[in-house]
Amino acid sequence: MSASSSSQPATWIDRLFEGDRAALARAITAVENDTTEAADVLRAAHGRTGRALVVGITGAPGAGKSTLVSAVIRDLRRRAKTVGVLAVDPSSPFTGGALLGDRVRMLDHAGDPGVFVRSVASRGHLGGLSRNTARLVDVMDAGGKDVVLVETVGVGQSEIEIAGLADIRVVVWAPGAGDEVQAAKAGILEIADVLVVNKTDLPQAVQTEAALKGASSYLPEERRPVVLKTIAVRGDGVADLVDAVIDLGARKAASGVDGARRRMGQLLVAAVADLARDRAHELEQDVLGTLCDSVLAGDVAFDEAVEGLLHRLTDGSGRPL
Numbered sequence: 001m002s003a004s005s006s007s008q009p010a011t012w013i014d015r016l017f018e019g020d021r022a023a024l025a026r027a028i029t030a031v032e033n034d035t036t037e038a039a040d041v042l043r044a045a046h047g048r049t050g051r052a053l054v055v056g057i058t059g060a061p062g063a064g065k066s067t068l069v070s071a072v073i074r075d076l077r078r079r080a081k082t083v084g085v086l087a088v089d090p091s092s093p094f095t096g097g098a099l100l101g102d103r104v105r106m107l108d109h110a111g112d113p114g115v116f117v118r119s120v121a122s123r124g125h126l127g128g129l130s131r132n133t134a135r136l137v138d139v140m141d142a143g144g145k146d147v148v149l150v151e152t153v154g155v156g157q158s159e160i161e162i163a164g165l166a167d168i169r170v171v172v173w174a175p176g177a178g179d180e181v182q183a184a185k186a187g188i189l190e191i192a193d194v195l196v197v198n199k200t201d202l203p204q205a206v207q208t209e210a211a212l213k214g215a216s217s218y219l220p221e222e223r224r225p226v227v228l229k230t231i232a233v234r235g236d237g238v239a240d241l242v243d244a245v246i247d248l249g250a251r252k253a254a255s256g257v258d259g260a261r262r263r264m265g266q267l268l269v270a271a272v273a274d275l276a277r278d279r280a281h282e283l284e285q286d287v288l289g290t291l292c293d294s295v296l297a298g299d300v301a302f303d304e305a306v307e308g309l310l311h312r313l314t315d316g317s318g319r320p321l
Helices: 003-006 012-015 019-032 038-045 065-078 101-111 131-141 155-164 178-184 206-216 238-256 259-281 285-296 303-315
Strands: 053-059 085-091 115-121 147-151 166-174 194-196 226-229
Touching: 003 065, 012 019, 012 038, 012 131, 012 166, 019 038, 019 115, 019 131, 038 131, 053 065, 053 155, 053 238, 065 085, 065 238, 065 303, 085 131, 115 131, 131 147, 131 259, 147 194, 166 238, 194 206, 194 238, 206 226, 226 238, 259 303
Parallel strands: 053 147, 053 166, 085 115, 085 147, 166 194, 194 226
Antiparallel strands: none
16 A cells, blocks of 8 residues: 555544544445555554444344334433444345345434444345444444444344354344244354343233243353343333343443454454455365365265365465465
């Protein structure tokens, strides 16, 4: 990068750390699209992270996550907290853009200078998050947001990726999800700090609440999630949810849990996995093909093949070639 390109963004990056909305929008766009400015933004941001409370909100489609997020934003603003929101949407296989556009559901906050909402396309990334979500959280954190809400795509148990990103994880359920609760017992329930039964004005809400309490009762008491009820469209129970999130966040901070460090660890591991995948695909086809034939013929065990492939991607000491 030339001297002019590295020095030119300095003024607007400084404005980012002063809470400037236009600078935040530019920084997020740069990081999401991995432009030439992204490295400057991330380098400057990483020395200013660790202040924001990061809350992951996940759950199956139709549970009312976006409506609940909007209600949580409203309550946080009443408490004078600044809020950043990353709404991770499924992406179009043709354009790569977000399909659902969760910002549409949060238009009530469009004129509030203390709220910044951004829809992010998952771009086919599994686990309910986009590949750059951890970086975008850091940008919002460095940009001065008190709370960063991350709403995930909503694809079920694979969303446990949120566990490595958020300080507090909220899993939202709709009434009538008893069977799904049992199916998820060994997965997504274990990463939850708070379980929310939303739309509790609908039938079967009591049964779903009981199912959630029963499914999580086998966990040790210190890891057992709080179970709450809300009606997001009316704001019922939202203050209790925000109270629980802030209290749990304060407890984790007091125990020495470093959210910024955890996010960086997740980011590094994901980057290594992506790099290994890309390099594996770049191998000559005859090399990969020969390895596949050996496994299919039973000459090489699958695990051996994986180790051999990994060895080919490194020089034996773990350093990328």
